Amino acid sequence: MQCAMLHVRLGTRRVLALALFASAVIRSTSLPACAARSDGEPSRHVMPTPFAGGDLEEPGVMEAALKARAPNKELVFLSVGDTRDHRRMNKDPALRTISMDFLLNLLANFKTLGIEHHLILTTKKLCKKVLQAEHCMYNCAWTSLWHERTDDLKRWSLKEGDMFLMWAQQWRYIARAVEMGHRVLRTDTDVYFAEDPYPILSGPLFGQYAMVVQQDFGGPLGGRPTCKPSNGGGPGGSCGLHKGTPLLDIGPVYVFTRTLTLSPIPTPTLSLTPTRHVPAQHRAGLRAL
Amino acid sequence: MRSSGSGGAFAVINGTWARFLQKLGGPFAGDVQALIDQPLMRNLADELSVADPGLGKRDRRWVAMSCGAAPIYGGADTCALQERGACAAVAAERAKTAFVVQAVQPPKAAGGAPRTTERLALAPDWLFGRGCLTHVRHPAALMRAARGAAAKEATTCTLPPGSGRLAMPAPGPAAGLLVATHFVYSMALKRKRTFRAFAWDAASHNRTTYADGSCWDRAQKGVVFGHTFFAQTEAKSVLCAMPSGQESECACCAGMPSLKEMQDGSSLELETTSGTKIRSNKHMAMLEGCSDYQSFWD
Numbered sequence: 001m002q003c004a005m006l007h008v009r010l011g012t013r014r015v016l017a018l019a020l021f022a023s024a025v026i027r028s029t030s031l032p033a034c035a036a037r038s039d040g041e042p043s044r045h046v047m048p049t050p051f052a053g054g055d056l057e058e059p060g061v062m063e064a065a066l067k068a069r070a071p072n073k074e075l076v077f078l079s080v081g082d083t084r085d086h087r088r089m090n091k092d093p094a095l096r097t098i099s100m101d102f103l104l105n106l107l108a109n110f111k112t113l114g115i116e117h118h119l120i121l122t123t124k125k126l127c128k129k130v131l132q133a134e135h136c137m138y139n140c141a142w143t144s145l146w147h148e149r150t151d152d153l154k155r156w157s158l159k160e161g162d163m164f165l166m167w168a169q170q171w172r173y174i175a176r177a178v179e180m181g182h183r184v185l186r187t188d189t190d191v192y193f194a195e196d197p198y199p200i201l202s203g204p205l206f207g208q209y210a211m212v213v214q215q216d217f218g219g220p221l222g223g224r225p226t227c228k229p230s231n232g233g234g235p236g237g238s239c240g241l242h243k244g245t246p247l248l249d250i251g252p253v254y255v256f257t258r259t260l261t262l263s264p265i266p267t268p269t270l271s272l273t274p275t276r277h278v279p280a281q282h283r284a285g286l287r288a289l
Numbered sequence: 290m291r292s293s294g295s296g297g298a299f300a301v302i303n304g305t306w307a308r309f310l311q312k313l314g315g316p317f318a319g320d321v322q323a324l325i326d327q328p329l330m331r332n333l334a335d336e337l338s339v340a341d342p343g344l345g346k347r348d349r350r351w352v353a354m355s356c357g358a359a360p361i362y363g364g365a366d367t368c369a370l371q372e373r374g375a376c377a378a379v380a381a382e383r384a385k386t387a388f389v390v391q392a393v394q395p396p397k398a399a400g401g402a403p404r405t406t407e408r409l410a411l412a413p414d415w416l417f418g419r420g421c422l423t424h425v426r427h428p429a430a431l432m433r434a435a436r437g438a439a440a441k442e443a444t445t446c447t448l449p450p451g452s453g454r455l456a457m458p459a460p461g462p463a464a465g466l467l468v469a470t471h472f473v474y475s476m477a478l479k480r481k482r483t484f485r486a487f488a489w490d491a492a493s494h495n496r497t498t499y500a501d502g503s504c505w506d507r508a509q510k511g512v513v514f515g516h517t518f519f520a521q522t523e524a525k526s527v528l529c530a531m532p533s534g535q536e537s538e539c540a541c542c543a544g545m546p547s548l549k550e551m552q553d554g555s556s557l558e559l560e561t562t563s564g565t566k567i568r569s570n571k572h573m574a575m576l577e578g579c580s581d582y583q584s585f586w587d
Contacts, residue, residue: 043454098477105484108491114454152313156321167326168309175303190472190480192489194459195369197468200416203366204359210298214471215389215411218580224414224520225387227355237358238344239387242351246389248331251471252417255298
């Protein structure tokens with residue numbers, strides 16, 4: 001938390017000046033014509049512009065990335081680590097080649113839906129040599145965040161580009177994007193979108209929540225939440241306290257943070273039940289790759 | 290009005306990386322998995338939870354909410370099937386589902402900075418749900434055994450929409466119901482094969498289709514798709530045939546009644562990603578409703 005406060009204290013004017021500088025530098029970079037290609041089909045979403053890439057820790061780069069990739073303050077944030085990560089190779093060796101397939105498939109999935117406002121946090125090598133050079137995708141960035149903590153990284157056997165590191169780095173940048181007034185959909189690459197989620201996430205039912213996250217349930221966590229017909233259609237839709245142990249699965253997360261006035265919702269009489277013990281395997285949870 | 294960092298949801302995501310840094314700077318915990326972001330965020334959501342009289346909760350526990358409490362879409366938006374009757378059926382099915390809600394408040398800050406309580410929702414499984422996959426041998430025989438004379442009528446062989454900003458829907462009777470499906474608990478190769486079978490792989494080349502019902506004979510392997518949402522639907526899983534070869538083909542699929550009772554017979558032969566026969570007699574029970582975490586990691 002303190003680091004975030006320090007960042008804020010950098011001063012708005014200084015950040016703005018650096019952003020303008022970085023933006024000018026990036027605009028002057030010559031990008032191939034393919035970087036601006038479009039399938040021409042109209043979309044409900046504002047189309048982003050190509051981003052030449054950069055270290056998000058460099059002054060102004062984060063601001064420039066958001067300006068290019070999230071023109072309507074709406075951002076899909078993806079992170080893809082270095083597939084040489086020995087843990088990933090041992091756990092699921094096919095990921096050495098399939099991991100990038102999944103990213104490309106998700107991007108194609110989004111493109112079909114007219115959603116192209118994404119930013120991919122990855123390594124400089126994957127950004128420049130794969131996404132940009134091989135696929136003409138100017139939608140990625142890298143970071144040197146916390147790389148100076150060499151003793152800490154060594155103690156935990158972490159290398160730059162490891163997913164364990166990148167999973168934390170991504171939240172640093174998502175928090176920054178939210179601070180800057182953006183709405184962020186973060187998703188793993190093993191998620192498929194059968195329809196555009198935004199009309200639902202901003203619709204009457206879910207538009208009132210600051211954050212929407214997948215739920216993990218099953219086994220000792222308890223079953224799916226339920227509403228009895230007798231109270232499920234009640235005012236406000238509250239069905240009383242949930243008896244299971246809800247856990248966040250952060251594979252898909254949508255953050256729409258805003259100040260809410262918590263309005264009263266009439267509810268039936270609630271029965272109080274103790275929180276259940278959660279076995280270790282469920283507390284940790286798997287992470288997508 | 291957007292939060293500038295004073296909201297509870299912001300505190301959850303901002304605190305996740307801050308907790309990571311705390312752990313990283315501390316002693317090695319014996320396993321690098323102690324640094325995984327997901328449990329860090331789960332703990333924060335729990336720790337920052339507060340009472341919310343507006344939700345009728347006097348403590349930190351979660352409240353169940355009905356999906357039928359308000360329209361899912363606003364304005365002129367409608368479901369992905371874009372047909373009034375079909376979308377009405379989708380809306381009716383989704384309205385039966387519940388989801389859970391929590392109120393979170395940032396920790397007290399030095400100087401008494403304002404803190405805003407915000408609500409976070411754990412999505413209903415039709416919106417953000419969990420999918421489970423298992424390979425199956427001889428899908429045509431399984432289809433005949435499970436659906437009998439209704440096999441042909443139950444089969445859909447669907448091609449991706451060519452335009453209109455529409456994605457290939459979920460297979461079989463799940464079309465239009467599911468929004469985002471997360472396959473975290475299946476290995477990569479099985480996921481990749483499944484995406485081909487579902488025509489979710491965004492192939493640029495044309496796909497081959499088949500006459501009604503005949504697509505089952507194209508492959509000796511299929512995939513059974515379980516989903517948390519199927520716990521409430523008539524179909525308890527969806528069976529799809531793999532494409533006949535390397536070329537992409539239509540998604541040849543059908544909803545299945547519960548197959549739990551068939552697991553002892555000869556029609557249902559489940560196998561791992563590497564082709565080894567699965568002998569657990571509880572496998573289908575766990576796949577239907579995707580109620581287990583570890584069983585599909587093969």
